[in-house]
Structures are given as C-alpha cells and as structure tokens.
Amino acid sequence: MRPEVFASSLTIGLNDAERIAPVDISIFHADWVKQGIAAAGYRSRLYLTSTEFDPPGRKTLRVPHYRLTQESSDLVMQRFMSDEFAVEDILFLSALKLARSVARQRGRPQTVYMVGFDFAPAEGYSSRIDRDFAPHATDEREARISLQEFYFLNTLYFLQNSELTVKHVGNRAFSVLSPEELTRAVLGAGAGPERPHHRVSVIAELTTNHFGDRRRLERMIRSSAAAGADFVKLQKRDVESFYSAEQLASPYRSPFGPTFGDYRRALELSRDDFGFVDGLCKELGIGWFTSILDQPSFEFMLQFSPTVVKLPSTISEHTDYLDYVAANYRHGVVLSTGMTDQAYERWVLDTFTQCDRLYLMQANSAYPTPLSDCNVGVVRHYHRLSHSDSRIVPAYSSHDFGWKASVMAVAAGARMVEKHVKFGNTEWAHFDAVAVDLTTPKFKEYVDAIREAELIVGREEKQVNASEHHKYFRKAS
Known part of the structure; x- marks a missing residue:
C-alpha cells in the first residue's frame, strides 16, 4: 500500500x-x-x-x-x-x-x-x-x-x-x-504498481539532460524506474531572473539558437511537461521532485503540491531565497551542502526549523569529485545529528565516478543517495562526465550496489541471527 x-x-x-x-x-x-x-x-x-x-x-x-x-x-x-x-x-x-x-x-x-x-x-x-x-x-x-x-x-x-x-x-x-x-x-x-520500500532512497538526478525533449524525458524516467530508482529529480529555474542579461546574450552553440539564453530557455520544462512527469511517475510507481533554484520557480512548483523539494549547492549563498523557503514550506527539504562549511550547517539548522524532514546531503561540487574530496565521513556526522533531531535524514550526492563512495555513504548512515544520469551523449551538449548513461547497464549496477550495501549494513542493534549457531557447547556440570 x-x-x-x-x-x-x-x-x-x-x-x-x-x-x-x-x-x-x-x-x-x-x-x-x-x-x-x-x-x-x-x-x-x-x-x-x-x-x-x-x-x-x-x-x-x-x-x-x-x-x-x-x-x-x-x-x-x-x-x-x-x-x-x-x-x-x-x-x-x-x-x-x-x-x-x-x-x-x-x-x-x-x-x-x-x-x-x-x-x-x-x-x-x-x-x-x-x-x-x-x-x-x-x-x-x-x-x-x-x-x-x-x-x-x-x-x-x-x-x-x-x-x-x-x-x-x-x-x-x-x-x-x-x-x-x-x-x-x-x-x-x-x-501504477507499488514499488518495494527501501530504507535508502536512490535518486536518479536527470538535471537538464532531457534537453527539453519530452520523448527523451520519458525514456529517461522509464529507464530510471526500470533500474530500481525510488525517485527521479528534475530542475526548475526562472531563466530571465536567474541569469543576467549579459549572460543570456552571450554566444552559445546549440540547436536552439546562437545564444546562451536560447539554450537555457529550451531546457526549462513547462507546466504541461511537469504534469506529464507527474502522470508518468504515478503510472510507473516512482516518485519525483525538483531542485528549485529561485523564488519564482518555488512558487511555480507549489501547484504540484510537492512533498519534498531540493535546494542545491549552487544557491547556498542565496540566503534570502533560502530564508523564504524555510519560512513558507513545511514538508521535506533536501539541502545539498557542497561548497559550504560548518558555519553554513549551523545557519541551516537554525533556519530550517519548520520543515518536517531535513535531508542533509553531503556533496562536493567538483565534477568529477576526486576520491580524496568525497568526505563520506560527513555523512556519519549527519547520522549523529539525526539522533538528537529526528527530522534530519543523512544523505549523499555522488559527483564521483561509480558506486564505491555511495556504498560507503550508506555504511556511514545515508538514507538517501543521488546519482546524475544521462541518456547517451550528444555532439552539441556539454559532456556530463559523472552522469551514468541510462543506455547502458551502469545505473542498474549502481542501484544494485546500494541495495546490497543496505542489506549488509542491516540494523544497529546487536542481536543473534537465525543463521548463527554454536559449534561448541558447554558441558553440563
């Protein structure tokens, strides 16, 4: 159910x-x-x-x-x-x-x-x-x-x-x-069908790798669901206010026109597109939510009654907007902590007091992230914080290659992991080096590795398992 x-x-x-x-x-x-x-x-x-x-x-x-x-x-x-x-x-x-x-x-x-x-x-x-x-x-x-x-x-x-x-x-x-x-x-x-419930949620981060193409978007969502993801995640920003006029007018080569503005406008999904995503995800039994980068986009997305939203590392310095979300949203907030330090963590904990779940997502904003900078130990820190604040959910955003760091994050206590995905490569788009190609088995392998880690970690309470038995028995006196 x-x-x-x-x-x-x-x-x-x-x-x-x-x-x-x-x-x-x-x-x-x-x-x-x-x-x-x-x-x-x-x-x-x-x-x-x-x-x-x-x-x-x-x-x-x-x-x-x-x-x-x-x-x-x-x-x-x-x-x-x-x-x-x-x-x-x-x-x-x-x-x-x-x-x-x-x-x-x-x-x-x-x-x-x-x-x-x-x-x-x-x-x-x-x-x-x-x-x-x-x-x-x-x-x-x-x-x-x-x-x-x-x-x-x-x-x-x-x-x-x-x-x-x-x-x-x-x-x-x-x-x-x-x-x-x-x-x-x-x-x-x-x-749609009920999907198995897992203690660790796997997020297929589509970013804008659908390129505004609904057919490509559908194939990405179906492939993510078939691989076993619990959620797909999209992005939403108000292009005209998020970027400066100079940025939008700057040269950029794409099928959509000669400027960066042409490119960015083409990637944004419309209300009808998000309605399509909602219907498809219900059909497939997979959840979806959105990284929302600005206040106009946040207000736009409220029409879909989201039970969770993400605030990415990209906007960690946009504190006016973050304050606005903290004051006006009561459901789950996934907050990526790339490019931030402990002072930012304290500010977040003092600010986001109204949401019913706060997913603290360890991330490094380098693409790809060097292994030495994954700092999965931060997930263990978030896990300890969750002991004193039940709203906190430890999480990890993988910008590194493969599944190893994500599996270690699960062992450290992560209850949500996120992996970028794409659908092949194109000649004109920037090459997303860390994204897993959904046209290959790689994302299914990533999800399977998380599920195996989830199984191996088990529970924190020590107990005798049914698989155990004593080889030697004490003699009766």
Whole structure:
C-alpha cells in the first residue's frame, strides 16, 4: 500500500503503525510501542495512550486502559457501544470508537477502511518494518492476533445501520476490496504498481539532460524506474531572473539558437511537461521532485503540491531565497551542502526549523569529485545529528565516478543517495562526465550496489541471527 493513499484521510494508527505510513492519531497502551514510535521519528500529530509519554513537539492525551481478561471479555462490546473512551486491549475497537465520534461531530456518516488487519501472524510484517519491538513470544503473538478476528466480526454486527461503514482491506472472505483496489480507487487508474520500500532512497538526478525533449524525458524516467530508482529529480529555474542579461546574450552553440539564453530557455520544462512527469511517475510507481533554484520557480512548483523539494549547492549563498523557503514550506527539504562549511550547517539548522524532514546531503561540487574530496565521513556526522533531531535524514550526492563512495555513504548512515544520469551523449551538449548513461547497464549496477550495501549494513542493534549457531557447547556440570 502506497503511503499517498492515506494523505487525504484522517488516519488512525495502532501501536507503532506510523513506522509504515504517517498517521494523524496513534493509539497504544504497551510500553514497548514507545521504542517503535521513537525509531519512526514521532510522525503522529496526537497520541492517545494510558502510559507516561511526552514526545517532543507532539500532543498526548492520557486515557484509561482496560485489560482483556476472561472475566471482562463480555464487557468489551458493552463499552464499545457506550460514550466512554478508553484504550482497549483490542486496539481497533478504540480506533473505531474514535471514528464514530468523528462521524457524530461531522454530522455525517463516515467510511472506515481497515488496512493491515489480516489477523494472521504467519503473513509476517510490512516490508517497511525492519525490526519488531514487541516482546511477545511467537505463540503468544499468534493467540493475541488471531483472537481479534472474532471481535472484528462481532463489531461488524454491532455497527450495522450506524454512522460507520467499515470496509476491510485485504484478501479474506470478509474483505471488501484488496490493497491494490484501494490504491486505484484513491489515486486513480494511473496509480501504477507499488514499488518495494527501501530504507535508502536512490535518486536518479536527470538535471537538464532531457534537453527539453519530452520523448527523451520519458525514456529517461522509464529507464530510471526500470533500474530500481525510488525517485527521479528534475530542475526548475526562472531563466530571465536567474541569469543576467549579459549572460543570456552571450554566444552559445546549440540547436536552439546562437545564444546562451536560447539554450537555457529550451531546457526549462513547462507546466504541461511537469504534469506529464507527474502522470508518468504515478503510472510507473516512482516518485519525483525538483531542485528549485529561485523564488519564482518555488512558487511555480507549489501547484504540484510537492512533498519534498531540493535546494542545491549552487544557491547556498542565496540566503534570502533560502530564508523564504524555510519560512513558507513545511514538508521535506533536501539541502545539498557542497561548497559550504560548518558555519553554513549551523545557519541551516537554525533556519530550517519548520520543515518536517531535513535531508542533509553531503556533496562536493567538483565534477568529477576526486576520491580524496568525497568526505563520506560527513555523512556519519549527519547520522549523529539525526539522533538528537529526528527530522534530519543523512544523505549523499555522488559527483564521483561509480558506486564505491555511495556504498560507503550508506555504511556511514545515508538514507538517501543521488546519482546524475544521462541518456547517451550528444555532439552539441556539454559532456556530463559523472552522469551514468541510462543506455547502458551502469545505473542498474549502481542501484544494485546500494541495495546490497543496505542489506549488509542491516540494523544497529546487536542481536543473534537465525543463521548463527554454536559449534561448541558447554558441558553440563
């Protein structure tokens, strides 16, 4: 299920479900849940819990918790039909009760889609879950989860002719629609396939190597998606204000005309072009965002409701514009740190306080970057910063040759890596030496190397793996 499906709805998560997708309200009672929520970076706006819990920058409401016992099991549905709100051991009952309160406040019926409730522990976890914080043994977990199916069917009976219409999403006999059908219903027929979720996002940086040619642009996006990229990235600038009149009038040889201005204007994508990109990426199930170099372009791109934007190293000295974005944008900001130092880092951390994610992207602005200047150790520094500020996401922009530095960046903690790509070479365009040619297998090899590094790095917590066994055993005394 793609997270965008939940974007326009009131989303209620149970336990640490916010690790799978952002939710508006989380409900829990078990102490172990706090570890999972902290690992996710506190993504809910409100927490309803019976525990002592004070997450940074989030609201919490303390409510009573009723344990499920043999003696109290017949009271569960009685409480469900009452006006009292509490956290039940059967958590989805509390979520549905909250949804019923919302329906009454809104004065109209509500439809609830129950996603992720397969009631079958053997089905395993979401691909977005890389660690289970729950302490329960396997048998206990199976008993707890399987028991809930009985209460779910009982609840459907109780909610007949009520303010709520509950639709189970899954592949059970009582399911109303499948996850794929819900995705298509919300995002449209062109929603495309769900791509695997990875802890490290790989960005295919197209720059302007499409040369304003929509057919070439389409081939680059399709090739990037086929190679396994999570996002493609484009650029947007207002040519007339970004460059001086002298620069635009200077001689430049290209098929578009005799001046540099002719060349730069031809490379810029129009509103229709970006609409085409949006539709194609939805069809392919790949994300996209844009490096935005000036305020007019930033305001232009807002019409596409971007959930992430990039501010490249090129404009690190344009602090008026950076201030404007920091004050007017609340979503993810990817900020490349080429040609900057620690003073700039401090300024960024003091300025970008409103965005919900801040991707600090180590970069060197030499093309190509010498190996001695990659400084992947900076990624490790950003990783340490993320421990005290959950909004920070360590990242790396590769202007070096090949995949080695990017793989080392993943080992240092990078959760996003970016690689320039191109579609062959042309006689008239500048040769992009560091870009990987999408007409060859090289970008697929780059993505595969990142995925292998992601697998090898694994988790930071030391634990015994299923593949391990003792060769020697201690003798019993």
